[in-house]
Amino acid sequence: MxxxxxxxxxxxxxxxxxxxxxxxxxxxxxxxxxxxxxxxEINLRMTVLPDDLETTKLAYEEFKKDNPNINVQFETIPQAQYYEKLRLQLSGAEKIDLFGGNMDVFLDTGILEPLDDYIKKDNVDVSGFGPLLDGMKVNDKIYGLPYRKSNYMLYYNKTLFDQMNVPYPKADMTWDEFRDLAKKMTKGEGANKVYGAYLQQWAQTWYMQAVQTGASIIDKDLTPFKKALQFRKDLEQDGSIMPWSEQVTTSAHYNSAFQKGNVAMNIIGDWHVAQLRQAEADKKISFDWDVVPIPHPAGVAPNTSLATPVSIMINKESKNKEAAFKLLQYLTGAKGAKIFASKGFLTGFTNDDIRKAYVGDGSMKPKNIHYFVEQKEYPEYPLLPGVKNIVVGNIYVQEGELALSGGQTVDQAIQKIGERVQKEWADKYAKDYKAGKQ
Known part of the structure; x- marks a missing residue:
């Protein structure tokens, strides 16, 4: 008892x-x-591009100091299968809370959570994204925020300019001035020829000057694109760039062409900085080099570029959307952007601290790297379903190549582009999707 x-x-x-x-x-x-x-405790699952994985993890560790209850399982997929496999996973209802990539690839899946209410509720500062954010809106809604982007710049061989006693390219240079400079820097013939410039055989390298004016590749009036394509052909006729047909038959590539040392100017993206730094480290190049903004059309501000934003998005089926947005906000905002910038990424959000983090201490080339973080940029193409794959990847590439190879005139190419955009893209998507203002 x-x-x-x-x-x-x-x-x-x-x-x-x-x-x-x-x-x-x-x-x-x-x-x-x-x-x-x-x-x-909140557990999130996030998929990111392979090249961004380590820096994303690094930024998350800083985020976790103030949010110890939010745990994230990071995953990636090989680049070649990234978008196809991720689309399959999302459509198969895998429990992925948020993910990174090109936003337009996922818009037609209906899986993206609109972010406008979260941005408004948390009073998120989006001013640092500049005009890039407006260009990313779809049907007046925001479905992703850019944590990084890729912009174009003009790289030049300082040694060649010094040898020919020609002044370096200016930061404020029109396309006509660029053409004149390319002519001036071209000399010789055959294997020893020095080209004034190199334009990779991508459609972007000829239509960029139309996008710089705020024009869109799905516009009904494609006059700026007609001028741009004709300009590319004029450069070939001048003999100051390698003809498109020769580029294709010789499998020419912007990186190896510029590193060879017989190209005075090379217009290509920000990623070329890392390639040239690595080439110097490997002692593959000995010439001096630097960058200036790409040429601009008359009437357009200097250092206006086209950008391809890479965003973070939230799965609308996520059970932890508030926590997912908190992480998204950190990675794409000022604090996360500073970490990405310090690792050599051009970020969607920018301010003085982020610019300083990207530029570094000035000990590495290019000397004028600051131009990258001072650009005004328009999205390379409207971030709508099918635009990248159908309009850019098929229509502009195919019709542009026919014009550059002599298979049709510039007028015929632009007319066919307009007709095909309407038939192959607009008839399928335009009624449901409207791009934000450029």
């Missing part, structure tokens, strides 16, 4: 202690909720 009574007493005491602890826990939770913090 004494044993039973003792056990009963112990049980009563334990119940009281438990009740007391329970009361304190409830009070603490209420206080925590009232202050906007939550100690509940």
């Amino acid at each position: 004494k044993k039973v009574m003792s056990l009963a007493l112990v049980g009563t005491l334990l119940a009281g202690v438990a009740a007391g602890c329970g009361g304190k826990t409830t009070e603490n939770q209420a206080a925590g909720n009232a202050s906007g913090s939550d100690s509940k």
Whole structure:
């Protein structure tokens, strides 16, 4: 009997202690909720591009210092299969909370969570994205925020300019001035020929000057694109760039062509900086080099470029959207951008601190790297379903190549581009999707 009574007493005491602890826990939770913090463990799953994985993890570790309850399982997919496999995973209802990539690839899946309400609720500062963000809106909604981007720049061989006693390219140079300079820097013939410039055989390298004016590749009036394509052909006729047909037959590439040392100017993206730095480290090049902004059309501000934004998006089926947005906001905002910039990424969001982080201490080439973080940019193409694959990858490439190879005139190419955009893209998508203002 004494044993039973003792056990009963112990049980009563334990119940009281438990009740007391329970009361304190409830009070603490209420206080925590009232202050906007939550100690509940939240587990997120995030898929990112392979080249961005390590820096994303690094930024997350900083984020976690203020958000210890948000755990993230990071995953990646090989670049070649990234978008196809991720689309399959999302359509198959895999529990992926947020993911990175080109936003337009996912718009037609219906899987993207609109971010406008989250941005408004948290009073998120989006000013650092500049005009890039407006160009990313679809049907007046924001479905992703850019954590990085790729912009174009003009790289030049300082040694060649010095040898020919020609002034370096200017930061404020029109396309006509660029053409004149390319002529001036062209000399010789055959294997020893020095080309004034190199334009990779991508459609972007001829239509960029139309996009710089704010024109869109799906516009009904394609006059700026007609001028741009004709300009590319004029450069070939001048002999100052390698003809498109020769580029194709010799499998020419902007990186190897510029590193060879017989190209004075090379217009290509920001990623070329890392390629040239590596070439110097490997002692593959010995000439001096630098960058200036790409040429601009008359009437367009200097250092206006086209950009390809890479965004972070939230799965609308996520059970933890608030936590997912908190991470998204950090990675794409000022704090996350500073970390990405310090690792050599051009970021969607920028401010003075981020610019300094990207530029570094000035000990590495290019000397004028600051131009990258001072650009005004338009999205390379409207971020709508099918535009990249159908309009850019098929229509502009195919019709542009026919014109550059002599298979049709520039007028015929632009007319066919307009007709095909309407038939192959607009008839399928335009009624459902409207791009943001450029």
